Amino acid sequence: MHIEIDGRPVTDTSLSTPAFLNYGHFTAMQVSDYRVRGLARHLARLDSATRELFGAGLDGGHVRRLIRHALEGAGVRDASTRVYVHWPDGDEAATVTVTVRPPAAPSGEPLSLMSVPYQRPVPHIKHLGGFAQIHYGRAAVRAGFDGALLTGPGGVVSEGAVTNIAFWDGTSVVWPDAPALTGITMALIGPGLPSARRRVTLGDLGAYRSAFVTNSQGISPVHRIDSTEFMVDEELMRRVAEVYASTPWEEIPALA
Structure with a gap:
């Protein structure tokens, strides 16, 4: 992994801020030929x-x-890139850390999710401090699932541990109306599909024909949440993939 803080390669000393200051936020993106959707x-x-x-x-x-x-x-021209923002007390400007890893993409295999009783605090911000998301995600894998699904009181569905989730009722793509981050991929594909926001609970899952998740890596179908099975709607996934693929790439300009 390649890391730069404010444009300078990291040293042991400069890593102290991101390592020990857990108050901040970030965004994650896939870069292709210096371009980002x-x-x-x-x-x-x-x-x-x-x-x-x-x-x-x-x-x-x-x-x-x-x-x-x-x-x-x-x-590199292609990468999984993250931008982290901290602002240490006393500093006059934010500290920006950029990490560069090899590109990533979904496997394409349908996923299974285990529901867990947790909702992220301040969910509209992609903030640091994701201990519970990691904890529940690992617990889900140990239980034989691919990941975790975050839920609130009454089994209200919010989002995946590191994804947004959507359900297909045969007519519309339904995004849960609950505290959650509006992910970039979700925001890009939503306007291109017949979409609705609706309260979804674990007890409602049987009413939906299929489901999928989105994040910075792309889109993956979901075949099971807890004991509820979903069909993988190939036609729906094709439409979602086409909408995503039609999103224009934006260039990261060369340095002057």
């Missing part, structure tokens, strides 16, 4: 969260330059 949304997410958490914005042009610098520093 929904790049403007990622930059807007970073700016909005920085304003809410720290009281000042984060310039999108600056972030684009840091991402491009890190990609070039790693010598």
Whole structure:
């Protein structure tokens, strides 16, 4: 993994901020040939969260330059990239950490999810401190599932541990109306599909024909939640994939 903080390769000392300061936020993206789907949304997410958490914005042009610098520093054009934002007390500006890893994509295999009694705090922000998500995700894998599904009181479905989830009722793609992060992939495909927001509970799952999850890596069908089985609707998944593929790529410009 290649890491840069404010455009400088990390040292043991410079890693102390992201290692020990757990108050911050981030965004995750897949880069292909220096291009990103929904790049403007990622930059807007970073700016909005920085304003809410720290009281000042984060310039999108600056972030684009840091991402491009890190990609070039790693010598790659394709990558899984994350941008983390901290603002240590006393500093005059935010600290921006960019990590570069090999590209990632869903396996394409249908997933199984185990429901867990947890909802993320401040869910509209992609914030740090995801202990419970990791904990429940690992517990789900140990129980024989692929991941966790976060739920609230009364079995209200919110989101996956690291995904958004959607259900298909035969007419509309239903996004749970519950506290959750509006993921970038979710935001990109939603307008291109017949969509609705609706309260979904674990007791309602049998009313839906199929389900899928979205995150920065892409889209995957879901074949089971707890003991409820779903069909994998190939036609629906084809439509969702086409909408996603039609989303324009946005370039991360070369450094001047």
